[in-house]
Amino acid sequence: MIGMRRKRLKTALVLTGGGSRAAVEVGALKVLDSHMRPDVIIGTSAGAINAAYYAGGMSPTELERIWENVTNRLVFPVNWQIMYLFGKIRSISHPYKLKRLIERTLPVKTFEECKIPLYINATDLRTGKSVFFHSGSIVDAIMASCAIAPYYPPYRINGVEYVNGGISNMIAIDEARALKCRQIIAVSTFSHRELYTQWNVLRLLSTSLDIVMLNKFYNELEIETRGFNPKHIIHINPKFPNYIHISDFRYTKALIKHGEDEARRMLRKIKI
Numbered sequence: 001m002i003g004m005r006r007k008r009l010k011t012a013l014v015l016t017g018g019g020s021r022a023a024v025e026v027g028a029l030k031v032l033d034s035h036m037r038p039d040v041i042i043g044t045s046a047g048a049i050n051a052a053y054y055a056g057g058m059s060p061t062e063l064e065r066i067w068e069n070v071t072n073r074l075v076f077p078v079n080w081q082i083m084y085l086f087g088k089i090r091s092i093s094h095p096y097k098l099k100r101l102i103e104r105t106l107p108v109k110t111f112e113e114c115k116i117p118l119y120i121n122a123t124d125l126r127t128g129k130s131v132f133f134h135s136g137s138i139v140d141a142i143m144a145s146c147a148i149a150p151y152y153p154p155y156r157i158n159g160v161e162y163v164n165g166g167i168s169n170m171i172a173i174d175e176a177r178a179l180k181c182r183q184i185i186a187v188s189t190f191s192h193r194e195l196y197t198q199w200n201v202l203r204l205l206s207t208s209l210d211i212v213m214l215n216k217f218y219n220e221l222e223i224e225t226r227g228f229n230p231k232h233i234i235h236i237n238p239k240f241p242n243y244i245h246i247s248d249f250r251y252t253k254a255l256i257k258h259g260e261d262e263a264r265r266m267l268r269k270i271k272i
Helices: 019-032 046-055 060-067 096-105 138-145 173-178 201-224 252-269
Strands: 011-015 040-044 118-124 130-133 155-157 160-164 183-187 233-236
Touching (some): 011 046, 011 173, 019 046, 040 173, 046 118, 096 138, 138 160, 173 183
Antiparallel strands (some): 155 160
16 A cells, blocks of 8 residues: 555545546556555546546546547547637537546546545636535536637536636645645656647647646646655656647557556555
8 A cells, every 4th residue: 555554644646637648647547546545536637537537436447448439539529610700719629529428437427426535626717726626516527627728618617617727737736735635646647858849820839838838737746745755745757759649549558558657667666
């Protein structure tokens, strides 16, 4: 069991976003599942999807089967209104297919049904601040957390519009601290790498977003881990080939294997 032997620390499992690259979290969960039982799970964006399935009682192997059937067209179908309402549309894709998939396959529907307490991070579009959903509809919380521009429009809950949780807090370790957790197991999909660039407008936009998010991630990681004992922070952070884009789901199997390998490497390093 990960943690102190004599007195187990309250442990948070923290999963970041990253679109298609969040498949590595599934691989990491396949390894971690036999070593730990987190007290709290905190998820952001695509990591919120993985967090919800795992907190709801689905095994990593079952979650892997869902990921293996996910395609670009399912997650990012073209919003055809772009052809005639270009100045008025709010996104280039629409999340309805993703929402239907989650509604159909998620093992629980509300936070209250979860086997492990679950917190999902989204950003209040009015204030720019993080909101951690932990009651009510999990599907709505996931869709709010995943609403990343320009791919998805803001998601409305009770009259409030939310956008991607990573905009306000990418790794959400501060929330784990607020929940009195003293040990962190974080699986992230951001790593120092050469950024892939193709000179069309969408690639240029996504590459620029990659740069901003990468710098933001490491700044947050440094700040939010202060005050924790370094021995109580396990950060699984695979390095990605520069050609794997957040909207490219062709490499899911390879990414899951990559996550498994990195999790095993980290466990050997800390001698579990």
